[in-house]
Amino acid sequence: MNRDRTAILITCHNRKPKTLACLDALFNQVLPAEVTLDVYLVDDGSTDGTTEAVRQTYPQVKILPGDGNLYWNRGMHKAFAEALKYDYDYYLWLNDDTILYPDAIASLLTTSHHLAAQGEEKAIIVGSMAHPETGKLTYGGLARNSWWHPFKYKLVEPDKDPQPVDTMNGNCVLIPRSVVQAVGNLDPAFTHSIGDIDYGLRAQQQGCTVLVAPGYTGKCQTNPPQAHAWLAPELTLRQRWQKANQIKGFPPAESKVFCQRHASRLWLFFWALPYVRLVSISILGAAEDNKT
Template identity: 30%
Template structure:
């Protein structure tokens, strides 16, 4: 499928200081028939008014503050489909864009048709450090992680990689995914795990998940709300904060969300190991802190080594497979 009518969907809730420069950098990169759709989910910092004044060409959809990421993506994607989009680009408002990111992402979609294609994501704070080359899963070891995380961008990850799941940042999605009834599950996964669940269901429906490293974007790692504060703040963790992390939509540790994800995707025999991996270290460090056994340390910047491969393996195109 040729990428012509491309709609970029950007969910926002405040953060105009991130949204405005990102929009300004994205506008000149859009194809002639492309449109930018900002879903403003109840911002109180004047996001909509500022965007309307500065960039009237941007489509602004209004949420009520309860859409979260998943609901906002669905609202934007529905608008895109109503406008006959052939691709929907998922973007975060605090992403820093490389000038060639979209051109290369579109090239990746042409090289790998019938695929969800994402960029190589690097750390904005450390531009030579990889944040994601796509998601990986090892059910046997109970691990869910991002390939390449924490590794230097030294050329080892310069070939396309097939993923098990994709983070929802700079993902080019064929509109046919939504037309086949595969939407982000905003009821079960309003924020965290919405992206992995969505991409895994697309993969189960026959779409490929490809990381195309010629396309590059930069993630503001330190701007991720409660989950970042929890990881960075283990040394000051309180029982109240710990309990909040198990119930808040802003936390990747929310029990209900992770239970739903396991029941939908994971083999039953992997549940104990997966749960232990997800909560064991976290709980242990909190208990050590509370009982004075040791000082908890931040895990920020700790690399998750890929046990299957240290270097990327080139993914063959459909023509090469035939």
């Protein structure tokens, strides 16, 4: 059997130009003869003609329809679940706003092979993304940078050798079959965000490793941090809570699952912490307004 049968997993929603650009870079990869790619694209209810454009330009892509309510994590879960039926050697998460460099997939596979030869067969390989204009790191591997807070992370700059990290952003992530057999799919308990970080942490718990691949793998611009929109100073307490409770914020039910799973006995403290901060910011803001 071909050792490098690879399933590419993508989800999209109303970003036709970006999705097509992502696919263009994907299908222009310089690959060894033994590597084959099958693309699974979840179109989560796009109304901008994404599905039609992809079918016309890239008819080999397997398109899975969504109803517009899947968002990133559940869309990727759906693509992953479909690909799992065919028992691939590798599964590659790929954001549709990511432009891979021509040798990206070959480099990720080479890194995986080298690590496997050294005994690290259950290793997730994370591709680092550079800002298209500044060249600065935007997404990639994440390492804890707080001695007391388990969910404070920093991006890890890629080096000439693979760098161990705690977890990752899901923009470009290569997962071998051995990891999938241990960890399974993304958890649909999460709708949009957190799922990629949760997967990396669960992988570590199952004896897998997470490493940043050498060098940069592609380009991706930083998306606005919608999860922190509730920090805007002009908001009322009710507005803050509504923004925090949105799917792209940090919904309490999903945050609870994450904290219970990864914060041990102190999960309740770390779960409550951002919501206490939310109330505090509103009270302090109101107090300042009363002084003026």
